[in-house]
Each structure stands twice: as structure tokens, then as C-alpha cells.
Amino acid sequence: MSITNPQGFRAAGVAAGLKSTGAKDIALVVNDGPQFDSASVFTANRCKANPVLWSQEAVKDGIVKAVFLNSGGANCYTGADGFQTTHAVAETVGAALGIGAIDVVVCSTGLIGLTNDRAQLLAGAQAAYDALAADGGAEAAQAIMTTDSVSKQVVVEGAGWSIGGMAKGAGMLAPQLATMLVVLTTDAVVPAADLDTALRAATRISFDRLDSDGCMSTNDTVTLLASGASGITPSPADFTAALTQACTDLAMQLLADAEGADHEIAITVLNAATEDDAVEVGRSVARSNLFKAAVFGKDPNWGRVLASIGTTSAQFDPADLDVAMNGVWVCKQSTPHADPATVDLDPREVSVTIDLKAGPERATVWTNDLTHAYVHENSAYSS
């Protein structure tokens, strides 16, 4: 159900021939109101795909009535012609629904640098419109998959209202968002400005802290639609907490399905002078190919953790760092402590804990290990 769990939404997922496999490749999510408030965040990459350039304009007034998503082609680095394709898609969806094209967010994912077949997309948009259903969430979630091995959905229930979500993404998971498309829906009554505040608070500590391979995508979009159909206005704190739970759940689903990964790694930085320091240190470790390859090899190589910390500008004493792996403090005061042989790296879930001893702040950054399968998938698959 996911995105169609909240009242006031319909969705569809159809096969329009964009994927050579014949799998579903177009999704449509429609907000039937009575309200149409929305909030969105986009990739921080300066080289953005055409759908992002379009959607950034579409969301500016806080009103979004539909989200069109396609896999099988990212429409990125395709120039003015590619932008016109995105525009034509929004026009087609708008005409079918009887709304303005400017109220339609467009998201695309797949190969970059290749021109999409516009006629195929427009026919698919019409087919998706025809297939819209009040229980279409699961089909929409399937239609946005690329190298994802499973579809990602979530529902968080509030008191008389709920949040639904779907996501795609399995690689290029990086700093400010990952290569991911996320649609969140709610039937709570929340004005656009409050949606924006809640969404930024939620993504800042969920999707933004997912750093699978340090590569920032060009198409990332998270869009939150509120129908108000429940008639209930939750407190901002309750709504933000539920939204954060939904985003974190989807982020962990993305992490667990990252291309070729054998391990999910949570890097928690304790006692940092600032939260920014904690994030910088966590991200530096998350981006160390040497550390990530060591985890793949089940080698609790804390020296590579210290070497990564040393590249940051965070406050700490280089001679007084503690590091634990899966709860074993293998390094204290920057010297060997517990025997690394007692660290069991067989389970998929790995925790790294770093004590900076510099203040009261903390943060967790998530990443994956660097595996043969990652190299294989990203050398054999163009994206």
C-alpha cells in the first residue's frame, strides 16, 4: 500500500517499454486533495538532470498535485531537447488529470547521457493515468526500480493520519541525498511551509547521512505530498518524528540493497565538539576505500579508521582517539587495546564507534563495504 495508505491518493505502475526487460517502468502518484501542499528536496549536484531542473520550478509555489516517475532513462545531460521531453511529460499528465503542468513533478532514473524516446514516455504517461487506483502504491514502487533487487516502501501510522513512502536507489548513494527517488504521502493537514521544515529536518539525519560510495547523483528527488484528507492536524513535533521515522526506514532499506555490498556499516561518532565535526569524521571513514575493502575482508582494521579521521578538520587530539568495532574497543588513546581477533565481522551489520573526546555532540553516518561485486556491477553497468 505504502504511498496509497494515506487517504486522498491514487497511484499506478505500468510497463511502457522503456526497460528492455518489459518490466514496469512508469509510475504516477496523484494527490486528490482536498489540499495540495507539498515540500521537496533535490540533489546538491550542480550538474542536474532535466527532470530536476523542471521540478525545482514546479514545486516553488508549494503546490504539487501529481508526481510522474520513470525508470529506464535519467534524461540527464541531454540538453534542451531533453528538457522539452520532461515538459511534454508534465503537459500530458496535466491534461489527463485536468490540472496545470506546473503542478506535476517529474522524476527520471536510469542511464545518463542518453536521450529518452519521447513518444514512449508520453504513451506511458497516458497508460499510467488509465491505471490509477486507490491501492496502486505497490505497483508504483515496483515501476521505479533500476538495479534495486527489491522495492522499498514504508507506512508510519499517526493518530488518525499516516505517512506512506516509496523509494528507489541502489548505488551512487551519496552525500546530499543518494541516487534515489522518494515519494512521501500523508493525509495529515500540514501547510507547505511546515512540510518543508519537517522534510528538511527528516532528510538531514536520514538520507543525507547515507554515503554508500561517495558519488553524488544528478537526479535525486524527495517529494512529500499532503492531501489533508484525514482532516487532522498533528503537532509539528509528532509529524516531524513520524516523517523522520519513515525517511530513516527507507534509508535503511536503500543501504541494505546497495549494489554488491556484503556489509551495512554504521559509523557513530561520539563526543564531538559540533555535530558538523561528527558528520565530517563519520563521512571521512565512510569514504575510505581502504577501510571499506578491509570490512569486506572481515579485517577489523582500526588503523585505517584513524588514518581517515586524520584527514578531517574536526577538533580532536590525534594521540587520544578511541575506536570500537562491533562493541570491541580495539583502539584506546590512539594505540592498540583489545585484540582485533575478538571482533566478529561475519554478520552483515557492522558498527564502528569513534570517541573524539572533544565535546557533547554525536552523529551516525551509514555506508557499505567495498566488494568485488561493487566493482563488477559498476564496471559492467552503465549509469
Added chain:
Amino acid sequence: MSITNPQGFRAAGVAAGLKSTGAKDIALVVNDGPQFDSASVFTANRCKANPVLWSQEAVKDGIVKAVFLNSGGANCYTGADGFQTTHAVAETVGAALGIGAIDVVVCSTGLIGLTNDRAQLLAGAQAAYDALAADGGAEAAQAIMTTDSVSKQVVVEGAGWSIGGMAKGAGMLAPQLATMLVVLTTDAVVPAADLDTALRAATRISFDRLDSDGCMSTNDTVTLLASGASGITPSPADFTAALTQACTDLAMQLLADAEGADHEIAITVLNAATEDDAVEVGRSVARSNLFKAAVFGKDPNWGRVLASIGTTSAQFDPADLDVAMNGVWVCKQSTPHADPATVDLDPREVSVTIDLKAGPERATVWTNDLTHAYVHENSAYSS
């Protein structure tokens, strides 16, 4: 000959049992004068190994008379006891040579986080002293190898003077220097302050632009010793040019021997607003695992190049970037141009050219591809 090519130097390489294979593992380079001017640069990593902490103090007065180097153990994150080991090594070398310990630079490489056997090191220092020879350069270069498959040496001839050099390093090649130890010698007459200026100019555009895997090491040291034995004072320009040639030659030898690499990739950024912009853009591409895996797969994936450029703060128009691979302009104005199928990525040497169209500056950054062998070597080998 390398480091013993210039007059006034002796060197040795001996096996002291640090390497379980019985290979040479200790090198000693001695400047017999008449002058003892020197300059050094060290890793920018804030978590530095004990030999770096020692040597940073030893070089402060501009006088260095000997360099001791060992492989088989990095003496890094080994605390106060490890520092005392480094100090004891410098004392032993100083006593044998009849010089002060503070004129001895110490360099170590190998596993981090493990304590070296002090008695083995001190016996090895004495053995290296006993083996010092005016033609000992090649043996010293062998003794500093770790995962290097070949030893790295260079000689650049001036007018009546010369520069010799040796280097080790095959992984963790990163931003400010790589995991590398480099000793450079010259018999030119150059005061310490001028050596420092020349060395920083030379390393800035050679070792500093080598970014094999984005991982900055803890032990990197480059030390330049000038004996003045030729009696000739070259112009600063001539000396800097020769030194830059020597450093670039060694840097390319390091690149070609990087762990598990199938390709050497030169990323040249043209028409940048500033040289810093050009380096930032080049480095962003050099650190994209997705781009590096694509090169391994012989896929000329220029979209991943643009996606990396987009993560930087350099000046450019995202809609007007040109990218060539091996001379083929596969992307113009951020859209597809020449057929990528015409790019031949079979040769080891790959060039990527990026035109930012934002100014007169340029820079080249070198990296390697991301291969199965890299993952294997760094998951199976602790460092």
C-alpha cells in the same frame, strides 16, 4: 645508482628480519658533505606516525646528515613506546656515524598499529651502517619496498651536478602526498631555504597531484639532501626544473605500480578560473569510484565525469562542459557528442580532458582505475 649518483653520498640496504620473507627491509642514506642542507615535506594527515613526529623536529634547523628507513612496520599508532623506538634508532645511527641523533631523519612503512621489535631495528641500523657504500643506492631502494612490485629510482643530470631519487609506494596514494617515502639527493650547492622552496614547488605539481585511491597516509615523507660536493651552484630555476623532473618521474613510477590497477588515468582540466578550481575538479573525478570502475570496465562513461564535476565549487556553467576521453570529445556543451564506442580504453594509459570554459588556468591530476585486484589486495592485506 640513483641516490648515490650525486657525489658525497653513501647508502645501504640490508635484511634485518623485519620482513618475514627475509627480503631487505632497512635502508640508510648518508650525506658525507661538505654541506648538509636539507628540506622535507610530510603527510598532511593529522594522525601521524611516530617517525614523522620525530623527523618533523629533526629537520627544523635545515640540517640532515642521514636518513634511516625501514619497511616491515610503520610504527604508527603505537604510542609513547613507539616514539621511543624511533628515538633509539636515531641515536644508534647517530652514534655509529659520529653525528647527533637530531640530524637523523627516520622513516617507517608497513603495517600500522603494531609495535616494531626495537632490538631488531637497532641491530639492523648497525648492519646498514656496516654496509654503507658509494654505490649502495639500488640496494637502499629495494629495502624500502612493501607491496611495490618494482623499486623506483631516478637520476636527473644538471651541468656538473645531479639529482638522484628513490621512492616506495603502491597504495594509499593520496591527496597531500601518497603512502610513500622518498629520498632525494643532490651534490649541487643549494642552501636549505632554497631547497625548501624548490621542493615545495616540485611536490606541489607531482606527488601532491597523485590520487590513486583518495586515502591519505600517516607516514609520508619526502626528504631532500644536498651535499654541495660538486661545488656548483645552479640557478634556482634550473635546480627547481630538474627537481620537478625527478619528482614527476618518481610519481609516474608510483602511479604505474599502484596496487591492482589496470589503467593509469591522467585527468587534465583546461580553462579553469583558477588553478585551485582545476585541481578540485580533477581530484573530484579521480575520487569517483563509479568513474574509476567504469574505466576498469573500459566504459567511456562521461556522464560519471560530469556528475563528479557537479559536486565541486569550481566556476563553470553546468550546461556548457566539454569532456574528451583519449582525445575523443564524447561530450560537448554537457550533451552527447562523438560516439563513445570510438574511444579505445584497452591501453593502460587513459586521458580525460575537461574544458571548464571559465578562465586561463589548468592542472593535471593522476589516478588509477578501481579493479577487482584493488579490492582483493586491500581486503586481504592489512596496512
